[in-house]
Amino acid sequence: MEETVQHFKKRSPKRKQERFGKTISLVATIFIVSIVFSILFFVASRGLRTFTEHGVSAIDFFAGTAWRPGEVSDAGEPLVGAFPMIAGSFLVTIFSALLATPFALGAAIFMTEISPKTGKKYLQPVIELLVGIPSVVYGFIGLTVIVPFIRQIFGGTGFGVLAATLVLFVMILPTTTSMAVDTLNAVPRYYREASFAMGATRWQTIYKVVLRAASPGLLTAVIFGMARAFGEALAVQMVIGNAALVPDSLTTPASTLTSILTMNMGNTVLGTLENDVLWSLATILLFMSLFFNILTRWIGKKGAMK
Amino acid sequence: MNDVKNTHPVYTIKDFNLWYGETQALKNISLEIPEKQVTAIIGPSGCGKSTFIKTLNRMVELIPSVKMEGSIHYKNEDIFKPNAKVESLRTEVGMVFQKPNPFPKSIYDNIAYGPRIHGIKDKKTLDEVVEKSLKGAALWEEVKDRLNENAFGLSGGQQQRLCIARAMAVEPEVILMDEPTSALDPLSTAKVEELIHELKNDYSIIIVTHNMQQAARISDKTAFFLNGEVIEFDATEKMYSNPHDKRTDDYISGKFG
Numbered sequence A: 001m002e003e004t005v006q007h008f009k010k011r012s013p014k015r016k017q018e019r020f021g022k023t024i025s026l027v028a029t030i031f032i033v034s035i036v037f038s039i040l041f042f043v044a045s046r047g048l049r050t051f052t053e054h055g056v057s058a059i060d061f062f063a064g065t066a067w068r069p070g071e072v073s074d075a076g077e078p079l080v081g082a083f084p085m086i087a088g089s090f091l092v093t094i095f096s097a098l099l100a101t102p103f104a105l106g107a108a109i110f111m112t113e114i115s116p117k118t119g120k121k122y123l124q125p126v127i128e129l130l131v132g133i134p135s136v137v138y139g140f141i142g143l144t145v146i147v148p149f150i151r152q153i154f155g156g157t158g159f160g161v162l163a164a165t166l167v168l169f170v171m172i173l174p175t176t177t178s179m180a181v182d183t184l185n186a187v188p189r190y191y192r193e194a195s196f197a198m199g200a201t202r203w204q205t206i207y208k209v210v211l212r213a214a215s216p217g218l219l220t221a222v223i224f225g226m227a228r229a230f231g232e233a234l235a236v237q238m239v240i241g242n243a244a245l246v247p248d249s250l251t252t253p254a255s256t257l258t259s260i261l262t263m264n265m266g267n268t269v270l271g272t273l274e275n276d277v278l279w280s281l282a283t284i285l286l287f288m289s290l291f292f293n294i295l296t297r298w299i300g301k302k303g304a305m306k
Numbered sequence B: 001m002n003d004v005k006n007t008h009p010v011y012t013i014k015d016f017n018l019w020y021g022e023t024q025a026l027k028n029i030s031l032e033i034p035e036k037q038v039t040a041i042i043g044p045s046g047c048g049k050s051t052f053i054k055t056l057n058r059m060v061e062l063i064p065s066v067k068m069e070g071s072i073h074y075k076n077e078d079i080f081k082p083n084a085k086v087e088s089l090r091t092e093v094g095m096v097f098q099k100p101n102p103f104p105k106s107i108y109d110n111i112a113y114g115p116r117i118h119g120i121k122d123k124k125t126l127d128e129v130v131e132k133s134l135k136g137a138a139l140w141e142e143v144k145d146r147l148n149e150n151a152f153g154l155s156g157g158q159q160q161r162l163c164i165a166r167a168m169a170v171e172p173e174v175i176l177m178d179e180p181t182s183a184l185d186p187l188s189t190a191k192v193e194e195l196i197h198e199l200k201n202d203y204s205i206i207i208v209t210h211n212m213q214q215a216a217r218i219s220d221k222t223a224f225f226l227n228g229e230v231i232e233f234d235a236t237e238k239m240y241s242n243p244h245d246k247r248t249d250d251y252i253s254g255k256f257g
């Protein structure tokens, strides 16, 4: 008996295969994790040089409103206030999410609850197509359609937070919608049946049962959209105007962390303050996306416990 | 098991046919279902039992391919009449499903769901309805101290009684049950059966069951379905002791099914 057990333990080809598979996935995991950590380390260590090497105070960086790297103030401090970009990033993210959420929810409800047939046949392919369009195309359309349109209505140049918000709205709408659709589809059919069987109307069922049951997933969908908006560079850069000013209106040129990064990253010399502050901006971006990530995970966990 | 009284029918079904796409699931059904009694629907798997009771509260229409023909009257009202509202039919005809299906809400909110969608907002009224329904479903003693806990924390049998209580909270006249005990252990099954026995004083109950002993224990009348047809419909006692049709006899004595 003992012998046979030993025999199977040693020679079974299945066991060998399993060991092989385990080794491969372990190596891959270690590889991925080390890449992630090296990126984090690399970006953060460069970003921190702004404060350690160049002696910029954190307050001046996060709250300062003058962004003219390379120049110094009358007091001799470098002008690297990142607040205009931080504000710009948060504004376009929040506005586009506020705008996109009701549309995404409405479309998702239509596609899952009201008319699944039309949804599957026409809307689903359209949304999948929209998800796949490269952001430069969205930016280009924004530049040729939205910016002149805003210029006509509100005057000014047309570049600014409003233009960026509208472009981002169109960009995150399909992402948020398709995630919301998946979430609503995952709500078990028997919840709906139980509700209908008690004489609830369709709207009561959607509102009181389906949306409630799906709320963690829907929140995740919105946050995913926000993460995408926060990280989008090219399309925003094309329509926001790229003036490093705290936006005092929605239709004057402004900037975001990403737009300043893409504008300037080719024009600075490694090791200078001008270059290192860009890494600081990148560090903020990185930690924000980490934050969005953790947030969705946390919501997922909370939702699962219910 | 009681003697079958001559009460008004709660449902009158005439020449009713139903198709899922091309396949016919119900064929020429004509039945009169008595009020304030327990009517059992028995028959082998796939014979149309679920389809039949889902027709009675028009839930079957949620399936897009369904086509129907014939008439069903609920208390002299044609349920398919063009201006009939499914919501009001379903308010009067509650349903309990095969698998316990509480909402992912608290015990209290599960019971209060029905009254709330029908416009009751007053906290005191809701409290009363919740207590009454839970008592009616013989669950009150077990859950009265944890009404605000999630319903998923209950055992399967408790969840099923919760679903019965939830159905009762809208004060229906009829309760449809589709194999309500098939997912439950024997002890929980006994409790639900006991409950059904008590409920028939106030409700007309139509229950689908796979379990012939169960039908014999709890029902007054039994309908035997086979391949979408009603083969026999009679007082339970009579049907079990002296079935008319050979096929009924075969099924009851376990020769197929």
Ligand SMILES: Nc1ncnc2c1ncn2[C@@H]1O[C@H](COP(=O)(O)OP(=O)(O)OP(=O)(O)O)[C@@H](O)[C@H]1O
Residues within 6 Å of the ligand: B020, B025, B043, B044, B045, B046, B047, B048, B049, B050, B051, B052, B063
């Ligand atoms: N949604 C549907 N679409 C197509 N056919 C269906 C659908 N639901 C049921 N049917 C068919 O209709 C017939 C009756 O099904 P039904 O579910 O009413 O049987 P049942 O008597 O309840 O069976 P069981 O005892 O297994 O629950 C079966 O042949 C089944 O395949």
Ligand SMILES: [Mg+2]
Residues within 6 Å of the ligand: B049, B050, B051, B178
């Ligand atoms: Mg069935």
